[in-house]
Amino acid sequence: MNFQEQVWEVVKLIPKGKITTYGAIANYLSKAKASRMVGWAMNKSHQTFKNIPAHRVVNRNGVLTGKNHFNTTVTMQQKLEQEGVKVKNDKIIDFKKHFWDPNIELL
DNA sequence: TGATTGACCAACT
């Protein structure tokens, strides 16, 4: 099982309308300092599998840092808003409220 | 084959 596959497993388990962070996923995989690779895995995933809800993964500030890797720079925001997550200026509103921590929820 | 680089984060200067 590769690192990226583990990441995809977690990302696919994120409930609709919830979001998590790169760091949280990395921490769940016991690689707290490997949060960079989570983003890297997302980049590969969107080329390989398109079933990965990468829009539910943001950085620790709740900012849509990876929006540039979607079709358009607003795709990520629109998908989140479709699921009931409000986004303003590329930031999640009520970030803590929608935050879904795999370390807690999947335990 | 060794060096560089990410959709990051925390600690340090």
Add this chain to the structure above:
DNA sequence: CAGTTGGCCAATC
């Protein structure tokens, strides 16, 4: 308070 640095894994050059 802002800029730099080290760390992690895998892929690309």
